[in-house]
Amino acid sequence: MQMPDPQQRVPEVPAAGVATEVDGLPDVTNLAEVPSPVEVRVHADPALIPSVRAVAADLAARADFDLDAVSDLRMAVDEACSALVPLASDGGQLRCGFTVIDGRVAVVARVPVDRPTTLRQDTFGWRVLDTLTDVAEVLDGDPAWIGIRLLKDRTTT
Amino acid sequence: MTDSAGNGGREAVATEEEFSTEEPMGVDVRRSGETSVIRLTGEIDMLTTPALRAKVTEELAAGLSVLVLDMLAVEFLGSSGLALLVEALDESRNRGVALRLVADSRPVSRPLQATGLTDLFEIHTTVEDALAA
Numbered sequence: 001m002q003m004p005d006p007q008q009r010v011p012e013v014p015a016a017g018v019a020t021e022v023d024g025l026p027d028v029t030n031l032a033e034v035p036s037p038v039e040v041r042v043h044a045d046p047a048l049i050p051s052v053r054a055v056a057a058d059l060a061a062r063a064d065f066d067l068d069a070v071s072d073l074r075m076a077v078d079e080a081c082s083a084l085v086p087l088a089s090d091g092g093q094l095r096c097g098f099t100v101i102d103g104r105v106a107v108v109a110r111v112p113v114d115r116p117t118t119l120r121q122d123t124f125g126w127r128v129l130d131t132l133t134d135v136a137e138v139l140d141g142d143p144a145w146i147g148i149r150l151l152k153d154r155t156t157t
Numbered sequence: 158m159t160d161s162a163g164n165g166g167r168e169a170v171a172t173e174e175e176f177s178t179e180e181p182m183g184v185d186v187r188r189s190g191e192t193s194v195i196r197l198t199g200e201i202d203m204l205t206t207p208a209l210r211a212k213v214t215e216e217l218a219a220g221l222s223v224l225v226l227d228m229l230a231v232e233f234l235g236s237s238g239l240a241l242l243v244e245a246l247d248e249s250r251n252r253g254v255a256l257r258l259v260a261d262s263r264p265v266s267r268p269l270q271a272t273g274l275t276d277l278f279e280i281h282t283t284v285e286d287a288l289a290a
Contacts, residue, residue: 046204050181050233071267078235082203124243128236128272157271 026097031110031145036097044088044111052096053078056107063100065154073105073152076132079125080109080148087146089114103154110139110147117146181205184212191222194284198230201238209238213245221254225287228260234268242269246277255279257287 026034040055042048056077060070077096085094088111096109118140120126129136129150139147182205183198193216201209216224226245228234242258249256260266261282269275281287 046202049202049204050200053233067263068267068271071263072271074233075235075268075271078202078233082235082237085203124240125236128239131273132271 026108026139026147026149028139028141028147031108031139031142031147032095032112034095034097034108034110036099036108038098038100040096040098041093044085044092044094046082046085048094049078049081049085052081052094052109055096056098056105059098059100060105060152060154063103063105063154065103065105065152066157068157069152069154072132072157073107073150076129076136076150076152077107077109079129079132080107080136080150083119083123083125083129084109084111084146084148087111087113087117087119104134105150105152105154107150107152108139108147109150110145112144113146116140116143119146119148182209184209186212186216188216188219188221191220192225192288193219193221193223194225194227194288196227196230198232200233200235201231201241202233202235203237206235206237206241210241210244213241214248217245217248217252217254223255223257223288224249225257225259225284227284227287228258228265229262229284231260231262231265234265236272239268239272239274242278243274255290257281257290259284259287 038059040052042052053074057070057074060073081094092112094111096107099106119138133150133152135151137149139149181200185196187194195212195216246256258278258280260280281290
């Protein structure tokens with residue numbers, strides 16, 4: 001009897017939210033320096049967010065994301081930066097690190113804060129962020145910084 | 158306690174008063190009788206939404222029967238822009254104004270679609286269609 005082999009292997013994809021080496025999960029207790037192949041540092045100023053989201057879109061396009069996925073990542077990075085910038089200490093930098101591996105883009109955006117802070121996740125903006133990405137999480141393990149980590153796969157839209 | 162991490166964000170960097178963004182967004186309002194068309198161009202994000210909100214609020218308070226938001230030339234629509242569209246929709250219903258969007262390009266249609274908002278709005282592909290609806 002010819003039956004499809006039920007044991008046939010499909011490549012294993014880590015569950016959403018599960019950290020893998022590939023994703024380069026940052027040391028969440030030290031967000032000042034997060035080693036990334038690409039990092040953009042700008043004043044924590046809303047006027048500079050367009051430049052950061054443009055870099056995100058460019059990296060996604062070069063990683064063969066389809067146009068909807070590029071648009072989603074651009075919007076997600078915009079939202080993450082927009083949520084963080086108002087929390088930044090005076091004169092602080094918005095730092096946004098990008099890692100592109102195996103058709104996924106990982107983003108770690110963060111700003112320095114004057115006191116330990118977290119981010120509300122009951123907002124419309126967070127819901128948008130969560131919808132647009134495969135993983136969206138707040139990084140609040142470093143008392144001097146607040147960050148958001150995003151993962152977006154080129155095939156998920 | 159160390160404050161080195163915090164200081165990391167305060168490196169001395171040359172500052173420019175206006176890092177500039179020339180006209181990131183344009184808002185052009187054409188009112189005729191009880192109909193108003195607001196033509197938006199450029200990027201609708203955290204930075205530009207307040208100016209847009211002021212215009213939309215002003216038009217919605219002007220006793221219109223139809224408000225058309227022409228978004229054909231919008232290049233980016235962020236969540237603050239989406240939130241404004243939803244607010245405008247609520248307000249238009251409160252005031253009995255028909256709110257119509259004009260959009261047919263990815264920068265507007267994808268954010269609406271990805272966030273499940275498309276069906277909330279009356280969307281047309283040309284201003285003429287929106288006015289004739």
